[in-house]
Amino acid sequence: QKEVEQNSGPLSVPEGAIASLNCTYSDRGSQSFFWYRQYSGKSPELIMFIYSNGDKEDGRFTAQLNKASQYVSLLIRDSQPSDSATYLCAVRYSSASKIIFGSGTRLSIRP
């Protein structure tokens, strides 16, 4: 089992709809969870981070964390073509001094 798993996609969503991206992790003691957006050929850009169970909203983005089920998700409301990118989930493991990245989900917003 991979430490951090994401569906590679591509996930195709019509413009204006809600895009839902999911991530599962294996370390039950994980404390911090991050979502990054990466455009092709560019470096990852931090979108959101979440530490506590529940929802955290920032503009059109909502991160959802469920530690009991070991998943974290990212919702993008009113999807725009500029949201088309690869979204990386990252988890800080409790037992290792490093952050583990998932392989990313490619999101495509169709006009």
Added chain:
Amino acid sequence: EAGVTQSPTHLIKTRGQQATLRCSPISGHTSVYWYQQALGLGLQFLLWYDEGEERNRGNFPPRFSGRQFPNYSSELNVNALELEDSALYLCASSSGTVFSNQPQHFGDGTRLSIL
């Protein structure tokens, strides 16, 4: 506030040569992380430096090494370059250690191509 800066942007080497990549963290950040991202693949953790010390390394051979300077900038050295070392090398910094909850912020990366 200036972000994480990396140099050079591109680097072309041949097999067997040595490469040096440089990174300057965001002002006030003491932790620097290095990642390798091969084409179409995810981020692979390479090294973590904090306060001048190597704190952790990923599953990479010893020919991948680095250091952190007193001003918290960092170098990544790759010796005896192999074709599969061709990748985007990303540097990130954070204001705390990886045991804190502070997120990492990435530079634009150095694209290393091995001919």
